[in-house]
Amino acid sequence: MSQILQRFAPAKVNLGLSVTGVLDNGYHTLHSLMVPLSVGDDLTFEVADVLTLQVTGADLPTDERNLVYRAAQAYLRAADIKTGVRITLHKKLPLASGVGGGSSDAATTLMALKELYPSSMDLHPLATSLGADVPFFLIQQAALAEGIGEKLTPVELPELHLVLVNPGTEVSARDAYLWLDQSGEFTAELPLSNILHALKHRLNVPYFNALEPAVVTRHPEIAAVLQTLRETGLTSPMMSGSGSTCFALARTAKEAGQAVQILKSHFPMHWCTAAHTLA
Template sequence: MQVFAPAKINLGLSVLGVRSDGYHDLHSLMVPLATGDELELEPASELSLRVLGADLPCDSRNLVYRAAHAYLDAAGMARGAAITLHKQLPLASGLGGGSSDAASTLRALHEMYPADVDLPGLALRLGADVPFFLLGSAAIAEGVGERLSPVQTGPLSLVLLNPGVEVSAREAYLWLDETGAFTSELDVQAIVQGLAAGSEEVPYFNALQPAVVARHPLIQVALDALRDAGLHAPLMSGSGSTCFALAQDAMHADRAAQVLAARYPDWWIQATSTQ
């Protein structure tokens, strides 16, 4: 069984404050992309994982392994699965790659070994972004990310640019806590209208961006590079370091990605679209 695990971007990320349990209250518009990782799964007597394309652990330190173990355990399966993760997204990049891989693993194993299992419950225990990828559509995410409201954003062409900086999500939120620069809810209606109109500026923001950029100035270079390439409304996705900017259409995105790749040959650059 071959499974695609899409990346995501945040078309705006507001951090409303810190909860009593230490987590953060979020308000974000998240969309899946046509770019992502791939997984291969086949039935086996035991659970095993191998990773191609990245130096990642293949045991319980890996979210794919934990997702598979959680499903097999909840389903009461005596069998396992041989899983191969083809890692194509950069690590610690704000694109939700690990969470998407985990959600895709849950869905694939549910198809391989059908059982009465609470997939959303398993997803939330694995990580705050995993329920979004299990949903599989654009959504407003609230709470820690578990309260999801599907929304239509329309097709978008864009360019992703990662300058080779790995950012810990935990540290990004700690840096925001230090500043206390929490933000109000996104104006989702205005964002969706701006996207539909192809506006040069879209009224979204990322509450984490200022503190992350202050510690990783190369991310600001990436944001400026996207605009200099003729794209609009650049923004950092999630906790970074991947940035994105919108294009007029797929051809515009491809041309801009080629220009950026020539200027920054060591950076990870992708022309893509929303799903």
């Protein structure tokens, strides 16, 4: 009987995202605290003669245009595997939303294929070749990301409760970074020790997102979400990554759940959910 693996691909948020500059090759240098969350996509993997991908829950391509397909293809080639894998991606996260869904799906694919087709291969270079956020999801815990996102230092955090809202606006990371380049408003490194202290003691968190001003200027619906998050009594609202998902912190899971109900009444067509960070 064919071996079947079922895997969860967690979303992430950036608890602060500083873009300190841009390199000659176009990549940006980052300083960001990233955390995996309890919400995400589901994937199923089964050994097969050839590589195939099926997607449910979203209208996405199922060939080389899909990061999951490219991740599987990259692993099979690097490990010199002559057979394939049948993958089903159950998409639950909003698309192009700043919570790393595609990157997490790709990292999860690499890890699953290494289990189906064991090898001594280091997955980190493959992950880096697929995208700046993909290596983060290999370590499966909070981390400080530096360089172009590939230099990762694990960070211990208390469990955090969050509320996430996505207004249905797809923002490409390429556009968000282009708008930052045009403004030239690069930022200093995050005040990491102050952020960690605030998270531990449930204070207002002194993080920021360098991409947020330019994105919000072009998408007032994101500004409306941030304002409503403030009005619900949640703390430290911010846009995650390149947007358009925004989040804020709650003191407890109960408070997060209550806030979601309030937000759904304000934004009945938005994706709203409570989540907590993963250890």
